[in-house]
Amino acid sequence: MEPFRQTAHALIKLLEEKKTSTKEIHDALRERVAKVDPSIHAFISLDGDSETPSSISEGLLHGIPIAVKDNICVKGRLTTCCSKILAGFRPPYHATVIERLIGAGSFPLGRTNMDEFAFGSSTETSCYGITRNPWDKERIPGGSSGGSAAAVAADLAIWALGSDTGGSIRQPASLCGVVGLKPTYGRVSRYGLIAFASSLDQIGPVTKDVEDCALLLNVIAGHDERDSTSAERPLPDFRLSLKNDIRGLRIGVPKEYFAEGLDGEVETSVRQAIDTLKRLGGEIKEISLPHSRHVVAVYYLVATAEASSNLARFDGVQYGFRDEAGDLLSTYAQTRAKGFGTEAKRRIMLGTYALSSGYYDAYYLKAQKVRTLIKKDFDEAFTHCDCLIGPVSPTAAFRIGEKINDPLAMYLSDIYTIPVNLAGIPAMSIPCGFTKDALPIGLHLLARPFAEETLFRVAYTFEQNTEFHERKPDVK
Amino acid sequence: MIDLKTVQYVADLARVRLSEKEAKTFTEQLAKILTYFESLKEINTDTIEPTSHVLPLKNVFRQDLLKKSLPQDEVLAIAPKKKGSFVKVLRVIETG
Numbered sequence: 001m002e003p004f005r006q007t008a009h010a011l012i013k014l015l016e017e018k019k020t021s022t023k024e025i026h027d028a029l030r031e032r033v034a035k036v037d038p039s040i041h042a043f044i045s046l047d048g049d050s051e052t053p054s055s056i057s058e059g060l061l062h063g064i065p066i067a068v069k070d071n072i073c074v075k076g077r078l079t080t081c082c083s084k085i086l087a088g089f090r091p092p093y094h095a096t097v098i099e100r101l102i103g104a105g106s107f108p109l110g111r112t113n114m115d116e117f118a119f120g121s122s123t124e125t126s127c128y129g130i131t132r133n134p135w136d137k138e139r140i141p142g143g144s145s146g147g148s149a150a151a152v153a154a155d156l157a158i159w160a161l162g163s164d165t166g167g168s169i170r171q172p173a174s175l176c177g178v179v180g181l182k183p184t185y186g187r188v189s190r191y192g193l194i195a196f197a198s199s200l201d202q203i204g205p206v207t208k209d210v211e212d213c214a215l216l217l218n219v220i221a222g223h224d225e226r227d228s229t230s231a232e233r234p235l236p237d238f239r240l241s242l243k244n245d246i247r248g249l250r251i252g253v254p255k256e257y258f259a260e261g262l263d264g265e266v267e268t269s270v271r272q273a274i275d276t277l278k279r280l281g282g283e284i285k286e287i288s289l290p291h292s293r294h295v296v297a298v299y300y301l302v303a304t305a306e307a308s309s310n311l312a313r314f315d316g317v318q319y320g321f322r323d324e325a326g327d328l329l330s331t332y333a334q335t336r337a338k339g340f341g342t343e344a345k346r347r348i349m350l351g352t353y354a355l356s357s358g359y360y361d362a363y364y365l366k367a368q369k370v371r372t373l374i375k376k377d378f379d380e381a382f383t384h385c386d387c388l389i390g391p392v393s394p395t396a397a398f399r400i401g402e403k404i405n406d407p408l409a410m411y412l413s414d415i416y417t418i419p420v421n422l423a424g425i426p427a428m429s430i431p432c433g434f435t436k437d438a439l440p441i442g443l444h445l446l447a448r449p450f451a452e453e454t455l456f457r458v459a460y461t462f463e464q465n466t467e468f469h470e471r472k473p474d475v476k
Numbered sequence: 477m478i479d480l481k482t483v484q485y486v487a488d489l490a491r492v493r494l495s496e497k498e499a500k501t502f503t504e505q506l507a508k509i510l511t512y513f514e515s516l517k518e519i520n521t522d523t524i525e526p527t528s529h530v531l532p533l534k535n536v537f538r539q540d541l542l543k544k545s546l547p548q549d550e551v552l553a554i555a556p557k558k559k560g561s562f563v564k565v566l567r568v569i570e571t572g
Contacts (some may be wrong), residue, residue, distance in 0.1 A: 082499070082514065088554075089554060090553075090554060091554075092546050092547075092550040092551055092553075092554065093546065123543045158559070175517065185531060186531050187529050195518065199530070200528050225538050228533070228536040228537070229533065229536075236508075282557060291519075292517060293515070294515060296512070297512060297513040297515055300509070300513070300515070301513065306492060312491075314557060315491070317556075317563065318554075318555055319554040319555060319564055320554075322556035322557065323565065325568060327567075328566040328567070329491070330493075330563070332491040333491050333492060333493040334493055335494035336490075336491055336493070337492055337494070337495075340492065340548055345494070345498070345502075346502060346505065348490050349483065349486055349487065349490060349506065349507065350506060352486050352489050352490040353482075353486045356486060356489060362511070363513065366516050366517075368518065368527055369521035369524040369525070369526045369527075370516055370519055370521060371526070371527040372524050372525055372526060373519070373521070375530065380540055404526070405504055407509065408508055408509055408512055423530065424530030424531065431515075442541040449530075
């Protein structure tokens, strides 16, 4: 038995039966990372042995570690959003999700690579360099949680945390052939998640199968008074919705998600997945989300406006990188010029422009109004559907360097994932096929706010009746 | 449409110093992106309320309880420059 190949729920069983030990799992993972990660670069740092006190192995998770995206604060450990401006930043507190994981008997294995401040769909904008897709090392792993998805896909981690503002969990999960969930806005506390766009951000699981996804959401979800937008809602045991039965479930297929721009192989796999769900008893119906055409414009106005405001705090005064230049104003401008990478600057510029006097109404306010219409499209769809289904990404993993110099082309690769964040609903990516070049394809499942249980039920049923999740990349 | 002068003005507002080359590239790229955004103008939103937040939340209160703040030494430890128990910053007020 190679512990690093296992899921967390399988390891929990093995640990309970005393067939493996926490130490054996840690040692196997460290050895695996040392051997394989130099060619993938999923991790930017590993936590030392000092982070694995024996007392931790007592909880539900028995000391099974977790890979953590570099924008989630871990007390005393470098947390930099893969940006030079946070060079040397060691948070004086844990994010709520980290506290909960430690409370449940897990702990951080290391920080995973990401696009700088989660600005990107390819993990190419990290100040630490790129991450390679374990299925084809000449291709990107997706982004921005590319390190987390690549780590899980290549068995460098049992599971991982990512964050999703416009698809940053689901798109890399899709491109790396793993399971990724963006919970409902408000389901998981954002305390300690370094903010990108506060009305869109959510932390979520990246896992090898649907059961681990439910198990991890059980641990991290729930109200937190330190995040006033975290919802005070009853918290179900999500594992109870892992039922191999979708009979009678109404599944909507938005026709706009199968229009121009969708790759033929991706479309074929997703349509086959829809047929599979139909065969399993799902009631499939075509529906329409009429404002889909406008989601990229709305998102890149709302998200960059919020980002430009959130990133104003990085001024070189209280923490992180500072480059002094005579007076205070020049120090701000120079610190930010040297601390931020190109995509971060571009988004700060776009957001500042959209919020500036004279352009606010035409861009930011207009985008917020169209956001209302996008949300209403989903409200309407969910009056007669329990779940929506479509592709996660218009193509499988693209080549390294292919889109990095064309920001608009990069932004358009998020077209299916961003409406979910604008509407605040939960959505999941699960493996549903491969291209002829053996690149993974993901299936996108969307549900009503706080209806993650529906996602788990559909995803679990699909997984139990298909074998896509069992195929692994050949990484040595 | 956005021009070099506007880009430099926005960079000042955002407190980011741009090199000439960056300003030129951003002008071209932002122009292309903003042209793409023009499609929003087709939609009549006269009677539509803006959405800034998806949750129906209003005035979230908590108990006003005394709690320990972060230890001063741990917070100072991450400051780029410090003096004694203070974060050291550049002079804000000019001396006469």
